[in-house]
Amino acid sequence: MNKLITFEGVDGCGKSTQLNHAAEYLRGLGENVVTTFEPGDTPLGMEIRKLLLAGVYVPVPETELLLFLADRAQHVRDIIQPALESDSWVLCDRYTDSTLAYQLAARKLGESAAPLRDMLNFAECGVSPGLTLWFDVSVKEAMRRMKKRAESGEKATRLDEEAVSFHERVSAAFEQQFELETKRISRIDAAQGIDDVGEQVRSVIEQKFGWAL
Numbered sequence: 475m476n477k478l479i480t481f482e483g484v485d486g487c488g489k490s491t492q493l494n495h496a497a498e499y500l501r502g503l504g505e506n507v508v509t510t511f512e513p514g515d516t517p518l519g520m521e522i523r524k525l526l527l528a529g530v531y532v533p534v535p536e537t538e539l540l541l542f543l544a545d546r547a548q549h550v551r552d553i554i555q556p557a558l559e560s561d562s563w564v565l566c567d568r569y570t571d572s573t574l575a576y577q578l579a580a581r582k583l584g585e586s587a588a589p590l591r592d593m594l595n596f597a598e599c600g601v602s603p604g605l606t607l608w609f610d611v612s613v614k615e616a617m618r619r620m621k622k623r624a625e626s627g628e629k630a631t632r633l634d635e636e637a638v639s640f641h642e643r644v645s646a647a648f649e650q651q652f653e654l655e656t657k658r659i660s661r662i663d664a665a666q667g668i669d670d671v672g673e674q675v676r677s678v679i680e681q682k683f684g685w686a687l
């Protein structure tokens with residue numbers, strides 16, 4: 475099992491805060507940790523991110539999918555693979571499960587269409603996560619948190635502004651994905667307070683990677 479941990483969930487689920495806490499925890503144990511995110515954590519990827527999320531363009535669903543995958547391949551080759559090869563932990567904010575939830579399910583491109591699954595695998599360049607943490611929170615609560623962030627000046631992306639029904643489809647897809655892959659994906663109850671959620675995250679990491687710590 476590799477030391478790539480992906481953090482997934484609807485917008486506003488709190489995964490980014492928890493990713494930083496998990497990184498601090500691992501570093502505190504003397505581990506090397508690389509934190510990263512999608513889309514946009516390479517110079518080329520940042521250009522793709524702007525195309526995807528700034529709201530200047532509204533890509534058709536097919537283009538949207540291909541751009542997320544282009545970002546991923548660059549990200550894997552430039553950052554994730556080298557970090558894993560140097561025996562670092564890689565904590566990644568969103569990965570293939572987001573594409574499944576947002577593009578294949580919510581954009582209705584076809585959740586089980588085999589050629590699309592092949593494309594998702596292709597973009598991973600052979601690197602699938604050792605562990606995926608799914609931050610499960612209701613869309614209602616997630617939207618409440620997003621609203622709070624917007625009030626404190628954080629700019630919403632094109633996808634944040636999608637209809638509630640879109641975010642409901644995203645949420646249902648994450649749940650379905652979890653049910654299909656309970657071995658790789660661990661459910662975190664993200665409705666709890668920050669410290670409790672952090673405790674759940676640490677406990678799952680210890681359970682899954684006891685051999686490496």
Ligand code: TYD
Nearest residue numbers: 485486512513542568569572573576633634
């Ligand atoms: P971002 O501002 O990075 O926020 P978040 O903290 O929610 O991750 O926004 C990334 C957006 O891109 C988010 O709405 C999810 C979406 N996304 C996809 O639609 N497909 C993907 O494959 C990925 C990686 C992200």
